[in-house]
Amino acid sequence: MNKKEALFVRNTVKITVAVAAASAVALGASACSAPSDTTASSDKGDKNAPLVVAASPTPHGAILDFIKNKLAAKEGLKLVVKPFNDYKIPNKVTDDGQVDANFFQHKPFLDTFNKENGTHIVPVQNVLIEPLGLYSKKIHKLSELKSGSTVSVPNDPSNEGRALKLLADNGVITLKPGVGSDAKLTDVKDDKGVKITELEAAQTAPRIDDVDAAVINGNFAIGAQLKPSKDALALEKAKDNPYANFLAVKKGNENDPRIKKLAKLLNSPEVKKFIEDKYKDGSVIPAFGPAKG
Numbered sequence: 001m002n003k004k005e006a007l008f009v010r011n012t013v014k015i016t017v018a019v020a021a022a023s024a025v026a027l028g029a030s031a032c033s034a035p036s037d038t039t040a041s042s043d044k045g046d047k048n049a050p051l052v053v054a055a056s057p058t059p060h061g062a063i064l065d066f067i068k069n070k071l072a073a074k075e076g077l078k079l080v081v082k083p084f085n086d087y088k089i090p091n092k093v094t095d096d097g098q099v100d101a102n103f104f105q106h107k108p109f110l111d112t113f114n115k116e117n118g119t120h121i122v123p124v125q126n127v128l129i130e131p132l133g134l135y136s137k138k139i140h141k142l143s144e145l146k147s148g149s150t151v152s153v154p155n156d157p158s159n160e161g162r163a164l165k166l167l168a169d170n171g172v173i174t175l176k177p178g179v180g181s182d183a184k185l186t187d188v189k190d191d192k193g194v195k196i197t198e199l200e201a202a203q204t205a206p207r208i209d210d211v212d213a214a215v216i217n218g219n220f221a222i223g224a225q226l227k228p229s230k231d232a233l234a235l236e237k238a239k240d241n242p243y244a245n246f247l248a249v250k251k252g253n254e255n256d257p258r259i260k261k262l263a264k265l266l267n268s269p270e271v272k273k274f275i276e277d278k279y280k281d282g283s284v285i286p287a288f289g290p291a292k293g
């Protein structure tokens with residue numbers, strides 16, 4: 001073999017290997033992104049495709065599972081429930097089309113999230129209220145919180161303000177005049193020596209042993225086997241509560257027939273009974289009606 005032939009063979013081998021590698025990468029990419037029966041399809045206009053919904057496991061996921069197993073078939077709805085123990089990912093995957101809808105949040109949280117992340121999620125149907133509560137593994141009554149005690153609160157703006165208001169309403173701290181559920185730590189006029197620690201909402205229950213008391217969202221309290229009516233040192237009032245949790249979608253998908261079917265089922269007498277029977281301790285309360293955008 002002369003030099004010219006050898007060079008041709010070497011180049012041919014290089015090209016063959018490069019093509020094979022590129023093919024493998026392309027095959028791997030297509031395998032990773034191949035559509036499945038759990039892929040969101042609202043942008044495809046497929047009325048018969050499964051409706052994929054991101055949700056907190058409890059109580060939202062439990063309610064959706066009840067609908068999926070007991071009610072959806074009668075409405076011709078195929079429902080896929082994707083559980084998330086996070087307050088950020090569900091809105092992101094809804095906005096980018098990985099799921100069709102989500103069910104886990106209230107309006108103040110959504111407003112803040114959309115503003116900070118440039119997302120376009122809108123509420124569709126109110127479903128429930130989960131009263132926020134103050135819990136502890138170390139003390140048994142509020143009066144045991146003293147100077148030097150530590151209390152954790154959710155660190156997202158809407159739930160932190162809600163938590164601070166709960167603490168203020170129960171005399172643990174004092175807020176500046178005129179400050180309500182939009183309170184920030186800088187709005188605390190007198191902490192009475194109590195040290196307030198900010199945590200991600202999902203971490204308030206798992207890390208309750210690290211503090212003297214923790215303000216915990218209802219769904220995370222339920223997930224940690226805490227019973228609000230029995231275990232809470234203080235509990236948010238349900239009456240006139242502005243924090244109803246709702247079904248939400250990306251703007252423009254509100255009229256998807258599948259979304260309308262799910263919204264109807266979420267406000268059905270069967271779901272009302274399911275909530276009242278399963279959450280007799282008052283940790284979850286039906287709050288049906290159209291959600292305001």
